[in-house]
Amino acid sequence: NAGVMQNPRHLVRRRGQEARLRCSPMKGHSHVYWYRQLPEEGLKFMVYLQKENIIDESGMPKERFSAEFPKEGPSILRIQQVVRGDSAAYFCASHTRRGDYGYTFGSGTRLTVV
């Protein structure tokens, strides 16, 4: 069981470019959550997805941010026209929603906007 896989681990983008973050949940997990962590802060919820469905995107900025979890392939968090304030660690988590409700987190993608 490879766990939750996120890539890339580090991503550097210039202001105005697009950032694309990928997350492959644990085998058998069909629910994916994205969280953002700023330095010295806790994790802030962004979006909750099931395969092909966005369940809750209440934490995601309305502009420039989008997320998807297609039937095949990883979940993608896309940030268009990045700004310096987007620099953060982005974590993906998954769980089965059966029994244990604890998330399994990936190692995160650290985005730096220069």
Add this chain to the structure above:
Amino acid sequence: QQQVKQSPQSLIVQKGGISIINCAYENTAFDYFPWYQQFPGKGPALLIAIRPDVSEKKEGRFTISFNKSAKQFSLHIMDSQPGDSATYFCAASTIGNQFYFGTGTSLTVIP
């Protein structure tokens, strides 16, 4: 509005001592309270979790104490070790929904 408040922000404990981290929540609908441990450069890892129908849960050196009436819960790390040095996050949720995390406690265990 911070749904879950965590304290202290940082904690230094002698090896062998007890580390105590506290959290308070507002939403009485929360029914799942996990604690996560995070090492630098890594993702948070689930340490221990509790449901509100019990007042205490123990796993090895880690214990959660839960006070439903006060809307508070805490993590106790017994016999703290240098390897326990990490950032600890409490969280709260209703089953199947987003987790609300505290702002974290940086624990340093000195030999």
